[in-house]
Amino acid sequence: MSTTRTSLTPPRDAVPPVRHPDAPAPGEPLGAHYDRCFGCGAGQPHGLRLVVRAGEDVSVTAEFTVRPEHQGAPGLAHGGLLATALDDTLGALNLLTHTISVTGRLETDYLRPVPVGTVLHLRARVLARHGRKIYCTATGRLGAPDGPVAVRADALFVEVRVEHFTGHGRREEIEEAMADPDMVRRARAFEVNP
Numbered sequence: 251m252s253t254t255r256t257s258l259t260p261p262r263d264a265v266p267p268v269r270h271p272d273a274p275a276p277g278e279p280l281g282a283h284y285d286r287c288f289g290c291g292a293g294q295p296h297g298l299r300l301v302v303r304a305g306e307d308v309s310v311t312a313e314f315t316v317r318p319e320h321q322g323a324p325g326l327a328h329g330g331l332l333a334t335a336l337d338d339t340l341g342a343l344n345l346l347t348h349t350i351s352v353t354g355r356l357e358t359d360y361l362r363p364v365p366v367g368t369v370l371h372l373r374a375r376v377l378a379r380h381g382r383k384i385y386c387t388a389t390g391r392l393g394a395p396d397g398p399v400a401v402r403a404d405a406l407f408v409e410v411r412v413e414h415f416t417g418h419g420r421r422e423e424i425e426e427a428m429a430d431p432d433m434v435r436r437a438r439a440f441e442v443n444p
């Protein structure tokens with residue numbers, strides 16, 4: 251892979267994103283894309299347990315409460331975990347567009363420290379799409395949806411087929427996921443999305 255692909259600015263002929271007609275209404279919880287996801291899964295005891303909701307247009311909101319196990323310095327959240335929270339919130343946009351895409355590039359700005367105990371209010375939205383490339387952006391605000399911005403990210407997600415997971419994931423987790431009819435139904439439904 252080339253290491254020179256740095257632009258996160260959508261090209262001129264990128265198209266606006268489309269919210270899928272079956273996407274949950276604004277304010278509705280989106281649930282986890284995978285129960286054992288480190289970001290949003292309820293079945294992941296060590297995870298961030300993000301609570302994600304559909305937003306307006308092609309956007310989502312999420313809340314993340316910073317716990318003591320998330321520290322990088324005394325009393326402050328670890329930057330990598332904050333990037334994870336942004337990444338997972340961006341990933342939840344898949345549930346609005348009915349697309350399966352993965353992070354290709356994530357560029358994060360850390361603007362303010364985030365103390366333990368903070369509720370970080372995250373918002374992500376898709377800016378544009380160009381072929382398989384999905385350009386999106388996210389912010390994390392301290393304490394309230396209109397609080398000061400502590401972290402932000404621009405990202406490029408790349409659409410993949412379900413074989414991305416079945417071909418690369420460890421066999422035992424893939425078999426477990428394939429045994430879950432909801433998971434398989436969702437994956438297939440997303441794949442036929444034009």
Ligand SMILES: CCCCC/C=C\C/C=C\C/C=C\C/C=C\CCCC(=O)SCCNC(=O)CCNC(=O)[C@H](O)C(C)(C)COP(=O)(O)OP(=O)(O)OC[C@H]1O[C@@H](n2cnc3c(N)ncnc32)[C@H](O)[C@@H]1OP(=O)(O)O
Binds near residue numbers: 344406
């Ligand atoms: C039963 C199984 C169920 C499976 C699940 C089903 C349903 C769930 C539904 C949704 C949930 C889906 C995902 C999870 C969501 C959230 C979790 C948070 C998000 C993550 O945490 S997700 C993990 C981290 N993520 C990775 O683990 C990716 C590793 N990586 C790769 O797998 C490849 O690298 C890939 C696929 C990215 C590309 O590979 P590829 O071979 O398919 O495509 P290619 O390289 O040709 O790129 C195509 C075009 O993207 C441009 N491009 C690519 N990479 C770029 C970069 N870095 N910078 C700038 N541009 C880039 C190229 O320049 C080209 O552009 P152009 O078309 O203009 O030439």
